[in-house]
Amino acid sequence: MRLGLIGYGNIAGTLLRLIAETPEIRLEALTVLGLPGKTDELGKDLEASHGGLGCSFAAVSSAEELLAAKPDFVVECAGHQAVVSHVPTILKAGVDVVLVSIGAFAHRELEAELRAAAEEGGARIVLPAGAVGGIDLLAALRPAGLTSVTYQGCKPPAAWAGTPAETAVDLDGLKEATVFFTGTARDAAAQYPKNANVAATIALAGLGFDDTKVELIADPAASGNTHEFTAVSGVARTSIRIENLPSPGNIKTSVTTVYSVLRELRNRVAPVAI
Ligand SMILES: NC(=O)c1ccc[n+]([C@@H]2O[C@H](COP(=O)([O-])OP(=O)(O)OC[C@H]3O[C@@H](n4cnc5c(N)ncnc54)[C@H](O)[C@@H]3O)[C@@H](O)[C@H]2O)c1
Known part of the structure; x- marks a missing residue:
């Protein structure tokens, strides 16, 4: 290659x-x-x-x-x-x-x-699915008529430093998990561009940027990044939760992202793609 x-x-x-x-x-x-x-x-x-x-x-x-x-x-x-x-x-x-x-x-x-x-x-x-999983199922269910898709992204307070979360809550003083953003995937991507990828991936696979609901959370007890989404369709109710370790080189990047890119390359060349 x-x-x-x-x-x-x-x-x-x-x-x-x-x-x-x-x-x-x-x-x-x-x-x-x-x-x-x-x-x-x-x-x-x-x-x-x-x-x-x-x-x-x-x-x-x-x-x-x-x-x-x-x-x-x-x-x-x-x-x-x-x-x-x-x-x-x-x-x-x-x-x-x-x-x-x-x-x-x-x-x-x-x-x-x-x-x-x-x-x-x-x-x-x-x-690529990137930091989140279950994108295959979400995209597959789109023709089945999705009625709602809600994504929650939770990271330690330090991972939200340098974003508007700093003015929404006192990141250093948090004692418990706190929702600091609720809105559409489009607004989440505009306001939190460096953390926008998962919301964007879920939106593109499912209901689009304007109909995907997003909650962003800072949790002082979190040791990594948790991505969770629930999709309701005519044929199934799906909930996916992934607890990722942040990658050693960048606290904002979940380490599973790199494996999902590797999978895309492997599927280009291996005799069986999965
Ligand atoms: N899809 C997902 O789930 C997901 C998850 C994590 C990160 N990401 C995205 O992946 C990207 C890379 O993440 P990372 O952790 O490797 O970041 P990083 O900051 O460690 O690396 C980015 C590199 O790109 C280089 N770069 C920046 N602008 C460039 C340009 N115009 N031309 C050439 N090189 C340029 C920088 O110098 C840097 O070396 C980011 O956009 C991040 O938001 C996506």
Whole structure:
């Protein structure tokens, strides 16, 4: 596989370590699109940290350079701005993209641009389940007539630092689990963009951004990130609860996210996809 990555942070680094332990995935070439002015440093780091992958390495800073490396598949794990700057160009060139920064879809114009670019290039945008599970069932039940989908996201107070939660509640003084946001998935994504991905994933799989209800909670007793959703449909009532450990490199990122991206890559190459 000729793999392209956009971003080389916590998710990308962990993903490359997991790929090295996954016999089904053999990398022939790895090209990483990083921030301008940092490609020399990035290239050296790739060789030093992931030389065991046994593939060729290149670090680039534009979508055009990434495409010149002829990737079979690109994984975006950089953030909203990188989605805006690079992903439409890659899709228009006909290359599939696993989009990890799913919260980007909460912006109507960007969602329309991404869908149009994929259609123009005949490429697919693959949205991994990320930090949450049960997305297969939720998406499968959509034609059965979902009547309500409610998501609750709970993290330790420190994980909400630097967000509007700081003004909604006294994060440092909390003694018990406290709901500080109730609203739609679209509002949650707009107000908490760095924590928007799970709400966005559930919204896209189920009832959409404007009809998915979201509650965000800070809990001083929480040791990790808990994602829970309940979906009611004509054929089933579904409740899913996942207690994730935060990833060592980024307290806001649940470690299961990286495994879900690895699954997308494995399903591209393994004889059986599941
Ligand atoms: N779908 C999910 O459930 C889920 C879960 C966790 C995180 N995420 C998203 O995944 C993304 C990456 O998470 P992370 O923990 O690896 O973050 P991180 O901050 O550790 O790494 C992001 C990397 O991308 C680079 N970057 C930023 N802007 C860039 C640009 N324009 N071009 C190239 N590189 C750029 C940064 O320099 C950094 O190295 C974030 O957008 C995060 O919101 C999604």
